[in-house]
Amino acid sequence: MSAILSAENLYHRVSTSEGPLTLLNNISLQLARGESLAVTGASGSGKSTLLGLLAGLDKPSEGKIWLAGEEITAMDEEQRAAVRARCVGFVFQTFHLLPGLTARENVMLPSELRGERGAAKRAEEFLAKVGLEHRLSHYPRQLSGGEQQRVAIARAFASFSGEDAILFADEPTGSLDAGNGAKIIDLLFKLNAESSTTLVLVTHEQRLAERCATHLQMSAGAVESYESLTGDDNLSEVSA
Amino acid sequence: MLPLRLLFRDWRGGELALIASALVLAVTCVTAIAHFTDRLTRAMEQQSLTFLAAERVLRSSQPVDTAWLDKAEELGLQQGQIIQFASMISANDQFQFVSVKAVDSGYPLVGHLEIRRSQDASSEIVQQGPPPGEAWIESRLMPLLEINLGDSIGLGDTQLKVTGLLEREPDRGTSLFDMGARVLANVHDLPASGVIQPGSRVRYRYLFAGDDQALKEYFSWLKPQLTEHQRILDLREGQPRVASALNRAERFLFLAASLAVLLASVAVGLAARRYGLRHTAYVAVMKSLGAGRNKVLAIYLGQLGALTLIATALGLALGSFIQAQAVNLMAGFFPVAPPTSHWSPLLVGLATGLACALGFALPPLFRLARTDPMQTLRKDWSNPDKREWLGLILGPSAMLLLIWWLSGSLAMTLALLAGMALLVGGSALVNQLLVRGKLASLGGAWRIALGSLQRRAAFNTLLIAAFGTGLLAMLALVFARTALIDEWRMQLPEKAPNHFLLNIAPTDVNGMRQMLEKEQVSSTEFYPMVRGRLIAINDTPTKELKDRPNGVRRELNLSWTENLAPDNRILEGGWWDKTSEGVSVEVELAAQLNLALGDQLRFSIGGLEVEAPVASFRSLDWNSMRPNFYMLFAPGTLEGFPATYITSFYLPPENKLLINDLVRSYPSVSVIELDKIILRIRDTIDQVSFAIESVMALMLIAGVLVLIAGVRASIAERLQEAAIIRTLGGRRRLLLKSLVLEFGLLGSAAGLLAAIGAEATLIVLSQRVFELPLMLHPSLWLLGPLVGAILVGIAGTLACYSSVSQPPLKVLRELA
Incomplete structure (x- = not known):
């Protein structure tokens, strides 16, 4: 299985008023197409920073990242945006739907940003997949939290335009009650399996992490453990 | 197409309404004022042409x-x-x-x-x-x-x-x-x-x-x-006097238009800044979905372009409609039938729309395009980009160029700049003094009001500057207008002489004087008058002078007197004593002729020549309606020449028949009835005053609307805060009182600053533009804070009233 996402010796530092601060310290990992990775750790351990770097939202201070076969750390912001537009989808903890747009319009957005035709039809298909075909014209404020997150998931899957598809989910159940959270996770994994999407998931929940094929535990910006939960134990090669 | 679709969708969500209305407001105000002043100025010009x-x-x-x-x-x-x-x-x-x-x-x-x-x-x-x-x-x-x-x-x-x-x-x-x-x-x-x-x-x-x-x-x-x-x-x-009045009126009206532009751009700036902040989260999301900086910029520039075009077109139409209604309503006050609309005010409106949008809305959009997509993960929506220099340079520069273009006066533009610089610098200072004061110890509503002011310290600096600009504009207009009209009125005092008697034979002087005294009419001195031409200065013929002033191209009325008239003042040299000889020359003519004290002037009078040295330079007030002379000789120089006398006096309209008696008794005397001419001049000045009043009214409306636009920019935060306080048990009355206090304090701070700025602006304007004497205005310092507190207090409270009137649960749910 070829790697769709790999990172090599990542360091990330920021300057603060109290001097430089290291957010990530020598992280390496590798993820095969269709695989799922759970990143866990305490608050401030660097999970979200790692997620952002892997998705190409920012560049690490040091190290290299390959996403869908391209070294995104060698790219400028515009080029990284182009890669994201093609093969990255996001699900956020607080949904991040645009309040001025309806459910359908929010899901249309990634296709429109790529300048694709048929964005509305595609959006309706994805909203049907998440069970919101009856909520197409509703604005986010008219939807429940669970419904908003389902729209966000539909938008994330509408983000992919090719075979290489990686879904980054940042605490996707963090703003939901247990019942809704479980439904959302079921939906996420179901769609993931259907479309052979690669999944990178940041979560606090151990139960959720256990549903992923691999698990990366972080502490103070470094990898505490990196293990396969499916018995495939070849991860020591890339772990810190 | 994407920007247009997003604009439409975003508009439907209500996000762009504020910036659009600010732009419409800006263009409407400017177009209406430009149209109105253009038509009024042309009407006044037309009336003046009737002279x-x-x-x-x-x-x-x-x-x-x-x-x-x-x-x-x-x-x-x-x-x-x-x-x-x-x-x-x-x-x-x-x-x-x-x-x-x-x-x-x-x-x-x-x-x-x-x-x-x-x-x-x-x-x-x-x-x-x-x-x-x-x-x-x-x-x-x-x-x-x-x-x-x-x-x-x-x-x-x-x-x-x-x-x-x-x-x-x-x-x-x-x-x-x-x-x-x-x-x-x-x-x-x-x-x-x-x-x-x-x-x-x-x-x-x-x-x-x-x-x-x-x-x-x-x-x-x-x-x-x-x-x-x-x-x-x-x-x-x-008609130099009318021309000068018209010129001043033009400058004043353009000043009003310039200030309207400034007010409007502040409103656009406030709205655009708020828009930029509100959209930071959206842009971060769009970027995480694959939109690059250029894509984001293209989307928002497309939106801004479409918005500007739509808002400007609407503003142009509204402005034209408003001015047409205003002109129709006021047609009776126009000196002549209002001239038809010109296309040039539309150009001014269009340029204003573009300048406001590019100067004030563009910088927040550039900052928006630099939004860091990592913010979606950090859940932090403050804009980390501190490079606000573009906005600080672009907006004011665009406005200055526009005002310069509108006014055609660098002095006026610089005066406004001075006022504004003072205002922005002072805003930060006053804001600090306000929030660090001990007013919070007064308790309850004061604490909430002060808390609100403290929480928005940076934004309040901007608000104080914005409100201050509005108040500065109004105060400067009111006071400049008062000073302007005062000076005009002073030019034509109520009992200025309104009749001149000319061609009075020397033998008739005493009889006529007695006749006037008998009728209790007080006349000026009776001045002898001899007509003569200045033909040489220090033996150089005046014909050889370059750019010969009017004073040497025609015959002058030469006179002599022992007593200096009250409106005359010796600036150089001395007035006569019994042994003096020479001629006192009006100072402006002397400057045109490049004369020095002691220069020999040769005059041709009835074929004979007379020489006299320049003994003094003299200023005089041509507007006093008294007989005045470019050349006043020492007694004894011209007595040998045949002279007639001239005098002037004020005659109330009810005594007009005295003129008939005078003419009947002294048939050779000529009467110039200045009252009729003064009536015409006064008519024109009244029209000018009315024009200023009209522009003032439009400015006031513009100012109030801009204040409301500024307050509306912070409405979302206020809704949330008010909802939280009410959820925690705060009463509506308490919130209302705190709103009144907050905006009253903000208004008085802005008013104080505006008073300082307006005073500075007035000093520069009075010196450089209106050429008025230097005056300080103590009442401005009282009026500024008071008007500020009332105006901003009412406008702010009304604009924010929805934050205390809406059920807190509804607000919290909508803002979640």
């Missing part, structure tokens, strides 16, 4: 070459002719010295005549003078000549039937040719009358009107051919 009865006049002491008139005909210009002279008329063995004005059918080209067809009829407006064989006279001639309407008067060898009483003529002047009662006749009767003989003192005025380009072409062709006896008069040259 000439034409758009241009060629004045000559001889009939001009007919080829000149043919050329005007060829260029399609309208023409009229006036021949003016002083003459005797007769009726029933009575003779009267009058000012005859013979006109052709073209007169007047601009303005109209007012006559009465019978003594008890009301006046009617006519567009032409009398037909051949008829004359219109001033009513006071009727008792003097013992005639009635329909009787004939003799002018030289011809008889003219009096068919009208002349009430008003547009171009009644003050020259010697206008002295005495007026008889308006037709030029075709002059040859038969034989009153104009070779050597007669006659003034020919050729009137022209028509297309601007044709007029320009004609006078460029004519100018090189003029002799020194001929002069072109236009609005500015013909």
Whole structure:
């Protein structure tokens, strides 16, 4: 299985008023197409920073990242945006739907940003997949939290335009009650399996992490453990 | 298409409404003011042209070459002719010295005549003078000549039937040719009358009107051919006082328009900044979905472009509609029928829309495009990009260029800049003083109000500056207007002399003085007057001077006196003692002639020459309506020359018959009735005052709307805060009181700053633009904070009222 996402010796530092601060310290990992990775750790351990770097939202201070076969750390912001537009989808903890747009319009957005035709039809298909075909014209404020997150998931899957598809989910159940959270996770994994999407998931929940094929535990910006939960134990090669 | 689709969707969500309304407001205000001032200025110009009865006049002491008139005909210009002279008329063995004005059918080209067809009829407006064989006279001639309407008067060898009483003529002047009662006749009767003989003192005025380009072409062709006896008069040259009033009015109106632009741009800036902040989260999401910086910029520039075009078009239409309604409503106040709309105010509106959008809305969008997509993961929506320099440079620069373009005055632009710089710098300071004060210890509502001010310290600095700008504009306008009108009123004091008596024989001076005293009319001194021409300065003939000022191109009235008139002031040299000799020269003419004390001036008087050294330089007030002279000689120098005397006095309208008694007792005396001329000037000034009042009203509306726009920019935060306080048990009344306090404090702080800024602006404006004397305005310092507190308190509370009136649960759910 070829790697769709790999990172090599990542360091990330920021300057603060109290001097430089290291957010990530020598992280390496590798993820095969269709695989799922759970990143866990305490608050401030660097999970979200790692997620952002892997998705190409920012560049690490040091190290290299390959996403869908391209070294995104060698790219400028515009080029990284182009890669994201093609093969990255996001699900956020607080949904991040645009309040001025309806459910359908929010899901249309990634296709429109790529300048694709048929964005509305595609959006309706994805909203049907998440069970919101009856909520197409509703604005986010008219939807429940669970419904908003389902729209966000539909938008994330509408983000992919090719075979290489990686879904980054940042605490996707963090703003939901247990019942809704479980439904959302079921939906996420179901769609993931259907479309052979690669999944990178940041979560606090151990139960959720256990549903992923691999698990990366972080502490103070470094990898505490990196293990396969499916018995495939070849991860020591890339772990810190 | 994506930007348009997003604009539409975003608009539906209500996000762009504020910035669009700010832009519409900006363009509406400016277009309305530009339209209104353009039409009013053109109306005033048109009215002022009636002082000439034409758009241009060629004045000559001889009939001009007919080829000149043919050329005007060829260029399609309208023409009229006036021949003016002083003459005797007769009726029933009575003779009267009058000012005859013979006109052709073209007169007047601009303005109209007012006559009465019978003594008890009301006046009617006519567009032409009398037909051949008829004359219109001033009513006071009727008792003097013992005639009635329909009787004939003799002018030289011809008889003219009096068919009208002349009430008003547009171009009644003050020259010697206008002295005495007026008889308006037709030029075709002059040859038969034989009153104009070779050597007669006659003034020919050729009137022209028509297309601007044709007029320009004609006078460029004519100018090189003029002799020194001929002069072109236009609005500015013909009536310097009116021209100066108009010039000041123009500057004032443009100042108002400039301040409206400034106010509007502040509103756009506030709205755009808020828009940028609100969209940070959206852009971060879009970027995480794959939109690059250029894509984001293209989307938002597309939105801004579409928004600007739509808002500007709407603003142009609204502005044009409002001004059309205003002009229709106020048509009665316009000096002449309001001229039709011009396209140039639309250009001003369009430029304003673009300048506001590009200068003030663009910088927040550039900052928006630099949003870090990692913010979606950090859940932090503060804009980390601290590079606000673009906004600080671009907006003010765009406004300054626009104001410079609008006003055409660098001095005015710099004055505004000085005021604004003071205001922005002071805003931060005042804001700090306000939030660090001990007012919170007053408890309850004060604490909430102060807390709110503290939480928005940075934004409040901007709000204080914005409110301050509005108040500064209003205060500066009110005070500049007051000072401006005061100075105008001072130019024409209520009891300024309104009659001049000329041609008083030396033997009549005492008798006339006694007659005036008996009627309790106080006159100025009786000044002797000798006409003479300045022909050489230190033996250099004045003909050889470059750019010869008017004072040496014509004969001057020379006089002498022992007493310096109250409106005269010696600036250099000294006034006479008994042994002095020499001449005191008016300071501006002296500067034009480059004179120094002691220079020898040679005058030609009736063929004889007189030399006198320059003894002093003297300032005088031409607006005092007293006899004043460029050249005043020491007593003893000119006594040998035949002189007549001149004086002026104020005569109330109810004593007008005294003029008849005077003329009857002293038939050779000529009377110039300045009251009629003053009435015309006062009319014009009243129109100018009205124009200023109108612009003030529009400015006030613009100011209040901008204040509301500024407050609305923070409404979302306020809704949330109010909802939280109410959820925690805070009463609505407490919140309302805190709102009043918050905006009252903000308003008074802005008012204080505005007072400082307005005072600074007024000082610069009064010195550099309006040329008014330096004055400080203590009332401004009281009025500023008070008006600020009331205006901002009411506007802010009303704008935020929804934050205390809406159920907290609804607010919290919507904002979640």
